[in-house]
Amino acid sequence: MLFINTRPQDRAENLSHALRMAQIDVLDLPLLQLLPRPWSADLSELYRQLPAAQVIVVVSPTAVQIGMDYLKQSCITLDQLQHVQWIAVGDRTAQALAQYGISAEVPKVETSEGMLQLPVLQTLNSGQCLAFWRGEGGRLFMMDQLKQQGMRILNFILYERRCPVFTQCKLANILSLLEKQAQYAMVVSSEASWLNWIQLMQDQKQLIAKGHYLVLGERLYQVVSNYKKNQATCFNITRLPDLKTDSILQKLVVVQGNT
Incomplete structure (x- = not known):
């Protein structure tokens, strides 16, 4: 069975x-490209407020890299943030933070829902300040949940997420390859990736139906399930607990055994 790896390159x-x-x-087919947002007056003002945050949530290694670059540009030091509790969405993000000497909490499930279950977020009081280092369109659910609890949010949009031009240019070859497959498997790590895939395949519902989608977390599972229901199509969906290589391999062995 062909496996489509949609993770960023x-x-x-x-x-x-x-x-x-x-x-x-394996077909390497990234569905997201992360492009830094330029430094701006809005970002400068957000960094000025950053020392008031009790928690900084970092959603990707890219957010670490850009966030730290702009931290230096803002003339704020890590010493000024020693009181902050850092949260990383997953192990790779935590490893990226560790290169700066920062120890971060990591959820058991690498999703917004998983992060919301972390004890540090369960014990915050209304009015406390949290910063999000994120990309355009990411983690809106988590921020909305915290706003409803009365938290003050500093929303750092550090990069944009786009479907790579490289992937769009390969579309004809992709369609030809998928037409030859009885079934294929694909990892879907975010709603943005899924929406980009649907956009690429908008006139190819028969090829979408050949997919077995390995999706990260319950909320993304519901997003993909709703598409399946609303479009009256039929394909298989499997939930992933995380994006670790072993977890994906284990699920894929089961998928292959069922085909």
């Missing part, structure tokens, strides 16, 4: 290598 290599070592045919 800089995060896909380890998974693709492990799958190929397991004799699984």
